[in-house]
Every structure is written in C-alpha cells, then in structure tokens.
Amino acid sequence: EVQLVESGGGLIQPGGSLRLSCAASGITINNSYMSWVRQAPGKGLEWVSVIYGGGSTYHADSVKGRFTISRDKSKNTLYLQMNSLRAGDTAVYYCATQVGYGSGNYYVRYFDYYMDVWGKGTTVTVSS
Amino acid sequence: HSVLTQPPSVSGAPGQRVTISCTGGSSNIGAGYDVHWYQQLPGTAPKVLIYGNNNRPSGVPDRFSGSKSGTSASLAITGLQPDDEADYYCQSYDSSLSGWVFGGGTKLTVL
Numbered sequence: 001e002v003q004l005v006e007s008g009g010g011l012i013q014p015g016g017s018l019r020l021s022c023a024a025s026g027i028t029i030n031n032s033y034m035s036w037v038r039q040a041p042g043k044g045l046e047w048v049s050v051i052y053g054g055g056s057t058y059h060a061d062s063v064k065g066r067f068t069i070s071r072d073k074s075k076n077t078l079y080l081q082m083n084s085l086r087a088g089d090t091a092v093y094y095c096a097t098q099v100g101y102g103s104g105n106y107y108v109r110y111f112d113y114y115m116d117v118w119g120k121g122t123t124v125t126v127s128s
Numbered sequence: 129h130s131v132l133t134q135p136p137s138v139s140g141a142p143g144q145r146v147t148i149s150c151t152g153g154s155s156n157i158g159a160g161y162d163v164h165w166y167q168q169l170p171g172t173a174p175k176v177l178i179y180g181n182n183n184r185p186s187g188v189p190d191r192f193s194g195s196k197s198g199t200s201a202s203l204a205i206t207g208l209q210p211d212d213e214a215d216y217y218c219q220s221y222d223s224s225l226s227g228w229v230f231g232g233g234t235k236l237t238v239l
Contacts, residue, residue, distance in 0.1 A: 035228070037174075044130060045166070045174065045217050047228040060227050094173055101180055111221035112162040114179040121173055 002026040002117045004095050009122030016085050020122055022078040022095030030073040033098035033113055036080045038091035039121075046091075049080060050098065052110065063089075085126045092121040131156060132218055132231035139237040140208045148203045148234045150218030156229060158199035161221040165194055165203045168215045168233075177216070178203060205236070213238050 008020040020036070036048040049059045049069035057069050068081040078095050096115040100108045133151045140146040150163060157163055165178040176185055178194035181201065191206045201218055218231040 044215075044233040045168075045219075045230040047219075047230065050228070058227060061225065101183065108162065108180065111223075112180065114162070114164040114176055114219070115166070115174070116176055116185075118173040118175070 002097060004097070004117060004119035006093065006095055006119045006122035009093065009124045011125045011127065012085055013128050014086060014126055016126075017081070017083045018085065018124060020080040020082065020093055020095075020124070022080075022119055024076050024078065027076075027097060027117075029071050029076055029078055033110065034071070034078050035096050035098050035115060036067075036069060036078075037094045037096055037115065037118075038089075038124075039094070040088075040091045043091075048093070051078070082124070085124075087126050090124060090126050092123050094121045095119050130232040131222055131225070131229040132220060134216075134218060134231035134234045136232070137235045137237065139239055140205075141239045142208050142210065144208050145204065145206045146208060146236065147205075148216050148218075148236070150201045150203070150231050152199050152201075152220060152222075154199065155224040156199075156220045156222040157196065157201060159223055161223075163194065163196050163201035164219045165192075166217045166219065168217065170214070174217065208238050210238050212236060 003025045005023045035050045051069045066084045070079045096118045098113040099116045100113045162180045166174040167177045168174045181196040182194045193204045215233045222229045
C-alpha cells in the first residue's frame, strides 16, 4: 500500500522560507511522477508543482521562481522548497502520486495522468 | 477564478440522482485532455473518484459515473446517500498554462 506523509509546515513570516517534505512508502519516488497540490482555507484545489519520473520539474505560474520541487532517492522523500513566501501561499499542502493508465498497447501520455494517492497534508501559514 | 468552471453547490434527496458539470475551454477539456474527478470529505484529503473521463478506481461504487463531451464533463451520482456529502472537484490539463488545473469545486448537500 502506498502511503505519503507530509511534514514541515508551520507559521512563517512573509518573505521567509520553508521546506516541506513528503515521505513515501510502498512506492519508489525516483521512478514516479509526483505533485504538490495546495488548498487555501475555504478554497479549492490548486496544482503547484510536479516532478516527472525522469526528473524534469514544472511549477505553476503563481509559484514559479519561488518554489522548487525535488526528491531524495536515498530517503524516498519528495520536497518543496518555498522561498519569498506571501500571505497568498497560506494553505494546506498535499503531495500526491500521479499515475497513468492503459491496457494492451495503449497507455496515456503524462498530461492525462491523474492524482492517485494523496497524503493528509501539512499546513503552511504565512503571517506576520 | 478557476480555469474549469463548476457550480458552487448542488443538492438532492437520498436516493435521487444529481449531476455536477465541469466546463472548460479549447486549451484543456476541448483539446482532448482527460478529465478526472475527486471527492473531498470534510476535513480529509481528496480521493480520486473517476479517472480518464469515465473510469472508476476499484472500491468506488458504480453509483458514480463520468462523461465528457466537447469542452465539458459531468459527474453523475445516483442513489444519493448521506455519506456522499462532500466537495467534488474536476481536474484536467491545460496546454496554455502547461500544467494541471482544477475546477473551483462543488459542494454536494444531501437533504
């Protein structure tokens, strides 16, 4: 069974930095597509960052240049380094595996992958 | 303002059928990208309900079904149960944003 456990959230002042961790079990993250998704208080879901199995990374425009997704193979852990934090970054941050599907000779491309397993989330509050 | 548009709320009585719409555009659903649906029970993380427009993961009852046509998709729930009260989100890929996008979410109330 795949399990994801996020940690590292907390209260941070505007302009500060924080690193979130997502410890994985039951899956080798080095070969997996994994994303960070956040949810501001009382709001909907927002995709933040993805790291592909091959190591390529992409970020939403709202966090580009400030957030960096990475992974540590030896610890089987996903990270989100968040710099220059703003009040608008206040949210619960979830990590999630992204998986594809198919049968026979057909398998979907990466853009049609869906978020399969989610962690319980870690809360980040940016406030002075 | 979400790229994918969902009604903020829907409601239905136990046993009834409800549908939740998800309207996108030419750079996401209309471009042929798959639509996935997630259920978020109060205070919990989202859970995938429908993937690839109309596929149910194992363990999801067949009361839940998805469809897609043109620039829109829909989630149908039949035989409503009190435990279905949750927020529901659609999700797809957007080529102009080069990333995944969610709908704003729909709160389902079982009367």
